[in-house]
Amino acid sequence: MGLFTKIKERFQKRGETVAESAKLKEWQDKLTNALNDWDLSKFDDLEYLYLGTHEVYPNINSTSGPATRNKANNVQNICYEFIESQVDSNIPQPAVTSKIDGYDEQAQMIEDSLKNDLMESDINEINDENERNTPVCGHSVILVDWDSDFKHPLYIGRQILRGLHPKQLVPQSNIWKAQEMDHLFILSSVTRAYCKRRYGVDVPDDGEEYPEINRLSGDGYSTGNEKDKVTEVVCWYRDKDGDVGRFVWANDTILEDTPKYFYRRPTVCIECGGAIDPDGICIQCGGTKFERKIAKTEKLAEDVMLPDGTTIPAGTEVPYFAPQRFPVVIRRNVPKNFTFGGQSDIEVIKDQADAIKKVVSSVEEKIIRGGAIVKALTGHNFTLTNELYQIVRGTAEQLQMLGIQSLSADIQAELSFAQEQYQSAKNTLGITNSFQGQPDNTAQSGRAKEIQVQQATGRLQSKVTNKYTAFKEMFEIMFEMKLAFCDEPRPYVRQKEDGTREYGQFNKYAFLVQDSSGEWYYNTDFIFTADAGAGLPKDKMFILDKAEKFLQTRAFETSPANLRFWSIVEQLHYPGAGEIKKQMQEEIEAAKNQPPPEQPQPQPQGPQIPPEIQQIIQQMLSLPPEQAQALFDGLAPDVQQVVAQTLEQMKQAEQAQMGGSPGAQM
Numbered sequence: 001m002g003l004f005t006k007i008k009e010r011f012q013k014r015g016e017t018v019a020e021s022a023k024l025k026e027w028q029d030k031l032t033n034a035l036n037d038w039d040l041s042k043f044d045d046l047e048y049l050y051l052g053t054h055e056v057y058p059n060i061n062s063t064s065g066p067a068t069r070n071k072a073n074n075v076q077n078i079c080y081e082f083i084e085s086q087v088d089s090n091i092p093q094p095a096v097t098s099k100i101d102g103y104d105e106q107a108q109m110i111e112d113s114l115k116n117d118l119m120e121s122d123i124n125e126i127n128d129e130n131e132r133n134t135p136v137c138g139h140s141v142i143l144v145d146w147d148s149d150f151k152h153p154l155y156i157g158r159q160i161l162r163g164l165h166p167k168q169l170v171p172q173s174n175i176w177k178a179q180e181m182d183h184l185f186i187l188s189s190v191t192r193a194y195c196k197r198r199y200g201v202d203v204p205d206d207g208e209e210y211p212e213i214n215r216l217s218g219d220g221y222s223t224g225n226e227k228d229k230v231t232e233v234v235c236w237y238r239d240k241d242g243d244v245g246r247f248v249w250a251n252d253t254i255l256e257d258t259p260k261y262f263y264r265r266p267t268v269c270i271e272c273g274g275a276i277d278p279d280g281i282c283i284q285c286g287g288t289k290f291e292r293k294i295a296k297t298e299k300l301a302e303d304v305m306l307p308d309g310t311t312i313p314a315g316t317e318v319p320y321f322a323p324q325r326f327p328v329v330i331r332r333n334v335p336k337n338f339t340f341g342g343q344s345d346i347e348v349i350k351d352q353a354d355a356i357k358k359v360v361s362s363v364e365e366k367i368i369r370g371g372a373i374v375k376a377l378t379g380h381n382f383t384l385t386n387e388l389y390q391i392v393r394g395t396a397e398q399l400q401m402l403g404i405q406s407l408s409a410d411i412q413a414e415l416s417f418a419q420e421q422y423q424s425a426k427n428t429l430g431i432t433n434s435f436q437g438q439p440d441n442t443a444q445s446g447r448a449k450e451i452q453v454q455q456a457t458g459r460l461q462s463k464v465t466n467k468y469t470a471f472k473e474m475f476e477i478m479f480e481m482k483l484a485f486c487d488e489p490r491p492y493v494r495q496k497e498d499g500t501r502e503y504g505q506f507n508k509y510a511f512l513v514q515d516s517s518g519e520w521y522y523n524t525d526f527i528f529t530a531d532a533g534a535g536l537p538k539d540k541m542f543i544l545d546k547a548e549k550f551l552q553t554r555a556f557e558t559s560p561a562n563l564r565f566w567s568i569v570e571q572l573h574y575p576g577a578g579e580i581k582k583q584m585q586e587e588i589e590a591a592k593n594q595p596p597p598e599q600p601q602p603q604p605q606g607p608q609i610p611p612e613i614q615q616i617i618q619q620m621l622s623l624p625p626e627q628a629q630a631l632f633d634g635l636a637p638d639v640q641q642v643v644a645q646t647l648e649q650m651k652q653a654e655q656a657q658m659g660g661s662p663g664a665q666m
Contacts, residue, residue, distance in 0.1 A: 024254055027235050027247055031185050037173040043137050043166060044216050046346045049353060050136045052077035056361075057354050072357040074364045076418070078425055079346050079353050085431060086345075086460065087131045091123055092471040092530035099525040105307045106510055107526055110479055113506035116492040117159050117478060126163035134333045135463070137166040139341030142329040142470070143186065144477045146485055155488035159481055161474075167213045169328065171340045178330050178340075183237035186328070189214035190232045190250075199248070199255040203230050206251045236261075236326045244326060262322040262484055265292040296320060304509040318512055318520045321483040329477065331470035334462055342466070345429055352425040359418045363411045370408035377401050430460055471530035483508050483522050543575055556580070558587045613642055617650075 048055070054071040094114040098107040130140035141164040150158040168188060172181040187210055195203045208214075209231040230250040237245050239259060248256040267276045267290050274284030281288060297317050304312040312318070332342030346353075374384065380398045384390065392399065426432070482490070489505040496502050513523045555562055566581040616635070620628040620643075632640060 020254055020257070023247070023257070024249055024252070027233075027249070030183065031170065031233060031235070034170045034173055034185060038170050040167050040212055041217070044212075046136050046344055047216055049079045049346050049350055050083060050132070052080060054357075056357050072361040074357070074360045076356050076360050076422075077353075078356060078422060079349065082349070082425065082429055082431055083132060083135050083345060086135060086463070087128075088464075088467070089124075089128065089131070091118065091127055092468050093118070094471075094475040095529045095531045096475075097527045097529075099527060100523065102308060103523060103526075106523070109504060109506055109510065110526060112494040112504060113482070113490060113492040114475055114478055115494070121159075121161045122163070123161055126161060129163050130331060133163075133166060134331055134342075134467075135345040137341070138333050138336070138339075138344040138347070139166055140164075140331045141166060141169045142331070142474055144327040144329065144474060144481060146481055148485070155486070155490060157485050159478060164328075165213075166341065169330075176338065176340050178328055179325055181238075181326070183235055184326060184328070186234040186236070187213045188232045188234070189229055192228045192230055195230065195232065195250055195253075195255060201253060201255050203250045203253045203255075206230070209233075209251055236328070242324060243322065244324065260294060260322070263294045263296070264298070264320045266295050266298075267292050300509070304507075304512070306512065307510055312509070312512065312520075316520070318509070319522070321480070321508070321522045323477070323480040323484055325477055325480070327477055327481070329470050329474045332466045334466075348428055349425040352421040352428075355421045356418050359414045359421070363414045363418075366409040366411055366414075370406075372407060373405050375401070375403040375405055468530035472528050475528045475530065479526075479528070480524070482506060483511065483524070546574070558584050558591075560588065563588065610642075613639075613646055616643055617646060 052075045054073075054075055056070050056072050058070065094111050096107040096111040096114075098104055126142060130142070133140040143162040143164055145160045145162055146157060147160050148157045150156070152158075164186065168186055170185040170187065171178065172183055175181045178184060189208060189211065192203045192205060195201055205228060208229050210233075211229075211231070213231065232248065232250050232255070235247040237247065239245055241260075243260045244262055245259040246256060246261040247258075248254070268274065269276060269282035269285060269287045270289040270291050271287040272282065272285045274282045274287075276290045277283050280290070282290070297319050300312060300314050300316045300318060302314045304316075306312065330341065333345065334343040336343040376382070377398050380394055380401075382392050382394065384392075392402070486506060486508050489507045491503065491505055494502050494504065508522070511523045512520050514520050550556060555565060563581065563584050566577055566584060570577040570581050616631075616639070620631055623631065632643065635643065
């Protein structure tokens with residue numbers, strides 16, 4: 001019996017055809033080639049340095065020294081310290097803008113529903129892990145998955161996010177971006193029972209094929225091959241049409257083979273192609289034989305009302321949406337040319353970390369070996385014990401000559417060298433004392449310290465940019481998943497600026513657009529960004545401090561200038577800025593519509609009296625009538641005329657103030 005015949009019989013006993021076995025062998029060979037160019041052990045080395053391994057590297061220039069690694073007695077773990085100082089727990093939020101006029105409502109729908117998906121996911125745990133994985137390993141991985149087994153009374157399926165260790169994703173060789181690859185592999189350590197539940201296939205108990213992808217190799221860690229564990233290998237690939245397929249196996253057992261994975265495969269009757277009811281009977285011909293076939297279109301079960309008021313009647317044939325991307329997101333630490341992933345922080349400071357461990361261990365050894373001796377005269381015999389107080393007997397001369405000599409070594413050079421290596425590592429990564437929250441004597445004022453933190457943050461901005469770029473891609477893939485699989489409306493809730501809640505539904509059919517030829521397609525012309533406003537601190541003390549400063553600068557008073565100011569603050573996503581801006585706009589508009597205030601009526605002015613005439617009149621008014629008349633008669637005729645006119649003007653002014661007129665008083 002030939003070798004080919006033996007192979008054929010072996011696979012046929014397991015229910016596999018020769019073609020299937022050849023396909024499995026083809027993908028297994030591709031995985032082997034990819035693993036040959038993907039050193040999994042390097043991730044273990046980086047993880048051990050982060051965890052504070054005691055191992056130190058041998059002298060690379062030594063020809064006579066040991067070739068194996070030695071161990072340090074004392075570890076000052078600068079790798080852990082610098083990685084932890086960069087951890088950012090902020091979760092970027094989606095911001096969506098339509099590129100087409102009239103689709104702002106759909107953009108808001110995407111944004112709000114994705115925010116709800118994030119809150120329901122494990123993104124906080126995933127981000128916390130990736131905040132370490134990214135700088136340690138150079139990159140981290142998020143898998144955007146769809147759980148089709150999830151059942152809700154109103155809908156089926158849900159979107160889930162999974163964080164993967166960088167060891168679990170094996171890229172195609174010599175292709176540096178995931179979405180540009182022809183294929184990539186995701187390896188997971190699972191149980192045989194999981195394979196039975198998930199795929200309905202019994203996997204032989206042959207052990208894990210790649211146990212190293214789920215653990216660290218070395219002392220104190222499991223070596224793998226636990227009972228009932230296997231390595232699930234998921235291969236995502238592109239076919240000749242550019243569509244995404246999925247091929248899964250464990251050991252030598254095929255678990256799933258789904259070309260054009262994102263295409264819909266409804267169960268239909270073999271006889272007439274009709275739909276099958278839950279009891280397995282065709283609703284058209286009553287047949288009981290059915291199959292799953294790829295379907296590119298569906299017929300609407302009910303009328304669909306688009307946001308612009310257009311109605312798509314039930315029975316209209318519309319396409320299914322099929323994503324064209326691999327459902328993985330790669331977050332890079334720092335770009336590194338001609339490599340998949342990025343540059344690890346541990347890689348660039350491992351020499352300094354190794355030197356510090358060696359020097360600090362040497363210092364510890366000198367200190368431990370150091371001590372003191374007691375000096376005494378020859379012949380003066382006495383015994384020293386560990387008791388706190390001891391009695392030493394001898395002559396006065398002997399006791400006077402007793403002394404202690406310290407044998408401690410000089411360690412200043414080693415400590416200085418260790419400090420230089422520590423500072424060199426900090427400078428390499430761009431981390432300052434202010435950035436770490438440590439005392440910094442070079443920043444004497446609060447503003448100076450703030451500037452130092454900003455400068456340090458600026459040097460690390462590349463890492464922040466890569467984080468938000470990864471989240472942006474994740475939001476795009478999540479949206480495409482919703483278009484592909486959310487057949488029923490999905491509820492969501494959004495928090496308005498005034499603190500109230502607004503409820504809505506994500507309806508994929510709201511994105512249907514008809515082209516000039518009458519064909520329907522799904523509108524994906526939206527700009528996705530990861531909301532950088534999450535970079536602002538959101539703690540209560542920060543918000544209160546800024547609010548007090550706004551109050552002191554009268555920023556809450558309604559004015560066009562303050563309205564422009566709050567427009568800028570809103571773009572920075574300061575809490576409540578949108579509501580303040582809205583109220584200010586309403587107050588300015590209301591002020592425009594109010595009638596102008598009534599101008600006060602001018603008060604009648606009294607007569608302007610020359611000073612000399614005023615003096616004469618005051619004298620006349622202070623005298624009895626007979627004396628006043630005599631004073632008036634003694635005036636010159638021209639003066640009499642002015643005084644008489646002035647008295648008349650004063651009388652008229654007084655009557656006007658009383659609400660009457662000279663004529664009305666007569």
